Amino acid sequence: MTQEELVEIIRKAEKEQSVVLDLSHRNITQLPREIGRLRNLFVLYLGSNQLRELPREIVHLKNLTQLDLNSNQLTEFPKHIVQLKNLFRLDLSFNQVAELPREIVQLKNLTILDLTSNQMNRLPTEIIHLKKLKILELDQNPLTFPPMEIVARGLPAVTNYLKKSDKGGQILYEAKLMIVGQGGVGKTCLMERLIQNRYSEKQATTQGIRIQSWEINAPDEEKTRMTLNVWDFGGQEIYHATHQFFLTRHSLYVLVWDARQEDEHDRIDYWLNIIDTFAEDSPILIVMNKSDERTRELNLSGLKQRYPQIIASGKVSAKNGTGIEILQKLIETQAWELPLMGTFWPSSWLAVRSTLKATPDYHIPYDNYLQICKKLDIEESEAKTLSRYLHDLGIVLHFQDDALLKDTIILKPGWGTDAVYKVLDANVVQKRNGILHNSDLPKIWTDKALYPPDKYAAILRLMANFELAFPFDKGNRHIVTELLPPRKGEYEWNPEGCLQFEYHYEFLPAGLITRLIVRMHKSLIERGGKKLCWREGAYFKHGESQAMVRINAYTKIARIQISGNERREFLSMIRSHFDALHKTIRKIRFKEKIPCGCNPGCDYRFDYNFLLKCEEKGKITQTCEVFVEEVNVKKLLDTIEKSEVREQRIREKTENKYSIELDPSVHVKSLMTENKSEFGEPQHKKLYQKFQKIITSVINPKKKS
Incomplete structure (x- = not known):
């Protein structure tokens, strides 16, 4: 668009006393000075252009409440903007702005600030004085102050961090x-x-x-x-x-x-x-x-x-x-270049770290850690971020995403890891195929200063929480599952007529089945005083039903076979344990499969989640790719779980999808009431009425990227 065409559009808007002007997607490289004539303008869209700066005349748009500059070529924050006192939505996303000036504090009415995808590595602490700010978007910036872990927790966490930084701290490399x-x-x-x-x-x-x-x-x-x-x-x-x-x-x-x-x-x-x-x-x-x-x-x-x-x-x-x-x-x-390198730590964070380092205990309950944080004015949400930092840096161990381990913080990582590995290395335990006697412990943990007898129970509990071992024989012995024999023992098992379910993994992490055995050790079948488990599988019981779960490291398939009247309920229980294990592995990739069973010897497997989608779409059958026979979808799924369970899940999904949201008009009224006194009554009542109509776009901003 030529400058002449652009000026003509501006003149027309001036003549019509426009309150909204959309100049987005016009390939504009320079905004003409005439833009300053639009004194009635409330909303200005300049997104998806090639602007590198704004003319000084922009300051004359005293009524401007929304300014959209997304997807331009700005490398600096246009400082003239800070004179637009009525601005309460500013979109600078998808530019190359490297720094936000301290003068941003002059925008007292700013409610929404979008800085997504810029080049900022720090925010000015003056942000905390923008009392009306409700939404601050900062994704895709190389931020170190505040760090992205703080940003991810939302605006309250950001402002809290910035307030604390004013009280001192230190950059840690x-x-x-x-x-x-x-x-x-x-x-x-x-x-x-x-x-x-x-x-x-x-x-x-x-x-x-x-x-x-x-x-x-x-x-x-x-x-x-x-x-x-x-x-x-x-x-x-x-x-x-x-x-x-x-x-x-x-x-x-x-x-x-x-x-x-x-x-x-x-x-x-x-x-x-x-x-x-x-x-x-x-x-x-x-x-x-x-x-x-x-x-x-x-x-x-x-x-x-x-x-x-x-x-x-x-x-x-x-x-x-x-x-x-x-x-x-x-x-x-x-x-x-690592994300945590060069992070500013507020004084309160440094004090927590010093307190933990000075603590003589090797581990403490998470609640004790929270008490330490609370004395230093750190609430739980911030304390979680700090513990994750300490864990990622290798200073402490806190597995806050693990249901079994999240309640303990190990203050001396070397102490905890060394104790566990000494058990794995113990010849006496290896020779017994994983049977650890309590009487073995003094010979394994020989350093009495590090591992006094009164710490044995805590370390064994830690191993159980790591899903490396479980107690039996009234707690006098443990089975260390990584040291179990590689092959299963003798036990009659007929897979004919069993319910079958499989997990097919792209990559099979070590220890998946041994961890499952620890989780389900109370359900293990026992014969002759021995638990029926080995390194790659186990036999379990639930009521009158029995199950064999085993994994093939070569094919990367975990197979579940269940016999008995309660097999669907038993499968649901086993799958819940698999689900819990999968959640502890950040990028695990697998597919759930069901054997076809259309003919004896058919080795075709249907994708379980695909069958669920077929049922939702009303598909009656699917084709077996081995015998090319049509297999009833519902009957196949009914072998895995009751149809009522699936129907309930579909209902819940539908209800969540179409759940009624808060009426946006309520929020609009709130914003109007909150900002009206600041804006003052516009000179023309007609303009104010127009403003009332277009203010809803603040709730769902017009984005052109």
């Missing part, structure tokens, strides 16, 4: 570095070379997890010092199920491999899957160690297609130091 990979690839030797610049041929195999602190320079001009909390994970397979609990988001991962081992055990994909499943989108560095002995190339481009969080791949030798300096620089650069 701290993050967590995780070193993972198979046993024997030299992870600990690499860590020692990185941190201490030393190497030992006699480095002991890491048992469990080794934790160290590492101070390095940041890649900034001021040479800021960063602290990395380094976790070195033992690579033995027996540890894999337990490691998953400690793979945190917002961390940097170094995946170490050895060309000699990878010929026989191609485990790179396994570890990449583990990180991807449990650590969200944390960056990954792939490092081939022992390059002085043997080297091998990776298909890095292929790996990056499947795992885009891979940053780089390199070769080092911890033994002679080759490639170490390059790896250090790469770690510095990537650690500097």
Whole structure:
């Protein structure tokens, strides 16, 4: 649109005393000064243009209440806007604004501020003085002040954080570095070379997890010092199920491999899957160690297609130091970019951290932690954010999303992890296929200062909460499920006529079935004083019904077979446990399947959720892709659960979808009442009536992006 055409539109709006002007999607690069003549304007849409600035004449739009500048090319906040005292909705989303000026505080009537998708890394504390602000959108900004975890909790959390920052605090340059990979690839030797610049041929195999602190320079001009909390994970397979609990988001991962081992055990994909499943989108560095002995190339481009969080791949030798300096620089650069690096901690947060560090206990109840926070004016919602920070940094362990673990905060992570791994490493427990006697504990936890007998019960309870073990024999013995025998014992089981249900996983995390066994240990079938469970499955009972649940690590399929009169109820119970387990795994991907059963020997499986959709759409049958026979959808689903259960679920879904929302006119009235005195009575009653009609767009703003 030419400037002449634009000026003509503005003149027409001036003549008609327009209260709304829509200039969006016009490819405007410069707004003419004539815009200042529209003294009656209440709403101005300028979205989806190419504006880089606004003319000073914008200040003459004294009646303006809504200004939409979304999807332009603004790199700076148009400071003239702060003179528009009646503005109560401002949309600057999808620009490149890097900073919000302190003068924003002059917009006393501002109710909605949309800053989505800009380049801001901090907000001015003056935001707290915008008393009428109700909605603040900040997604897709590289914010560190306040951090995005605070932003995600909403405007009250943001204003509370900013208020506390005025009372002092400190920027912490701290993050967590995780070193993972198979046993024997030299992870600990690499860590020692990185941190201490030393190497030992006699480095002991890491048992469990080794934790160290590492101070390095940041890649900034001021040479800021960063602290990395380094976790070195033992690579033995027996540890894999337990490691998953400690793979945190917002961390940097170094995946170490050895060309000699990878010929026989191609485990790179396994570890990449583990990180991807449990650590969200944390960056990954792939490092081939022992390059002085043997080297091998990776298909890095292929790996990056499947795992885009891979940053780089390199070769080092911890033994002679080759490639170490390059790896250090790469770690510095990537650690500097981590979300928690450079976060401002208010004084109250620092005080909580100091209090926890000074506490002599190795773990405390979550309620005790909340009491500490409350004394420092930190409410529970903020305390949760802080505990998540402390957990992600590796300072404490608090699994707040886990129903069994959320009530305990482990103050000394090394203490808790070391105790658990010592049990997994105990030869006496391994020889008994997972049977742990209470009398074994003094020989396993030999350090009496760390593990006095009065702490045994707490550690065993912790193992149960980690779903690694369960008590039996009146609590005198425990079964450590990761040490169960690999094959099932003798037990008559006929799958004919059983209800069957399956989970097909894209990637099967270690320990899924052993954790299920711990959850359901009270339902385990027992014969001759032995629990009928093994490393890949178990037999359970419920009333007069029995079930076999087993997993095939090769096919990645968990199969449930149930016989007896209460099999549907029993399946519902087992599925609820699977659901709970799945919720603890951030990115687990699977499909639920039902065997077809149209003919003896038919091995076709229907997708359970697809069948549910078919039933909702009124589809009567679906075709078996093996025998090409039509199978009744309802009959197939009825084997899994009663039709009344499905109907109730559909009703609840429909009610939620069409639930009646609050009448927006109520909110409109509220806004009108709240802002009328500030706006003053407009000069023309007719204009005020027009304003009443268009103010509803504040509730559902017109977005053109």
